[in-house]
Amino acid sequence: MSATENANVPVEKLVTGIEGFDLISQGGLPSGRTTLVTGTAGSAKTVFAAQFLAEGIRKDGAPGVFVTFEEASEDIRKNLLSMGWTIAEWERRGLWRFVDASPQPGEDTIEIGEFDLGPLLARIEHAVNMVGARRISIDSLGAVFSQFVNAAIVRSELRRLGVALKGLGVTALMTSERTEEYGEIARFGVEEFVADNVVILRNVLEEEKRRRTIEILKFRGAGHQKGEYPFTVLPDQGIIVIPISAIELKQRSTQTRVTSGVVDLDRMCGGGFFRDSLILVSGATGCGKTLLTTEFIKGGALKGEKCLLLAYEESREQLIRNAIGWGIDFEALEKDGLLKVVCAYPESAGLEDHLINMKSEIDRFKPDRLAVDSVSALERVGTRGGFREFIISLASFVKHREIPGMFTATTATLMGGPSVTESHFSSITDTIILLRYVEMLGEMRRGITVLKMRGSRHEKDIREFSIDENGMHIGKPFRNVVGILTGKPEYLSREESDRLAGMFQE
């Protein structure tokens, strides 16, 4: 591979403001250059293109130009209102300008002989100058080809457009369609002549699950995260990229610990949960998940922290009664403004509405910690694909509030095993705590273990815990038992366990 000509000059990046994208792109789009965003139909290309301008306006006051070859400008204005983007108002304020090159309905166009796209270039330049644009989005290149018969001319004219954009000093984003999720980069091979930088949006159907991902294929001369990252499109927000591994890399900024509400659990976690972490508590029904969230609430309240409890399994009365049984008075906490209990039936709304309600409760109450009991109760409301998007959006929302969020998930069987919630959630949670029933000599006992604790040492033992009128009490680790996590506990004889211990002695 040959070295690039100016390998020593770093490519500057322009922060896009698109949530998560700036993380995986390590600072945004290459500044002053053109990036091609390519995807199949319905992969949210237009939203991405518009959001690039919208975030520039909202976060930076930077004017932008939107060139549309496909949808008429009035349709774009109307459709994107649902994202909360007031394009018409921005146009009035000179922050947004359309170059509407969409096909004109009811007009026959005939092509006779050679032509050029000089007016397109002139219109773009004119628009850029009129508003002093620093960002420009062009949607989409494939639609240019469909407006003309002579593809060779279009190709050479688009190449000229690419050069002209460089001259204008704007950071440009062009969209283009592709026919397959994993195939040629874009139709008409446009990536070869318009852009050094390519971003791919995917909308893959996988085991009946829709999965949106974004991948930065290349940034010439600039770094970026590799691979596919899930994203979602939300009303009032647009695209949110979930930078799973980028979170790992970047977000461990806070080392502040908060209490789990149980002193021994704090110790098992190496000193408590991180303040901005997501905690998944998994266990069978009746195993102690609601108890643990109650302890989590109490632990916060004792430190004067406000907690929001979103409950989807039990009624308010039940929750209050449970808590009293463990020595905690929810009503008194609510009176003191340290707690808000919100109960909803999973079936009362669709997943999207639940998500919106959850977010608005969080925004209104501004809790210092959040508990959701249980997330898995919402599984049955939507499709599996929808549930995954829901989990990811909720997790990213909470993560950005920098508060600890405890989410419980009920396992499908009494003795444990994975749940759908777990499989979707486990990669984005920082901490996973398992609660399990353990059958010992004909007696049911309860076990707790910290399976994962991102960025910290934690205890690997499975400890027994008991419940009484003062709440949760964590005791000694189980010895001489294996197979607790898989739900098939087995005894080991004394000699056997000594032999095993000897094998792993350091």
Added chain:
Amino acid sequence: MSENRKFILKLYITGHTARSERAIKNLRRICEDDLGGKYEMRVIDILEQPQLAEDEKILATPTLIRVLPPPLRRIIGDLSDTEKVLVGLDLLPLDNN
């Protein structure tokens, strides 16, 4: 073809390039030869009036717009094929000839 209808034609160009000049020449010849002089022809340079291109949604040049008689017609290109231009302007039926 009615004898007394008048043609109003607008030809958009981007600067006075060889292609622009060729389109102007081709159109003028067609107007004289086939419209019997009953026409009004305006040449508009996009480079001088870019906003006009935006308002009229001009994307390519040369673009010929037949404003009158209705319906509105657009022909893109240097108009090098006279016969096709005549068909495009409804001066020659497709199956004629």
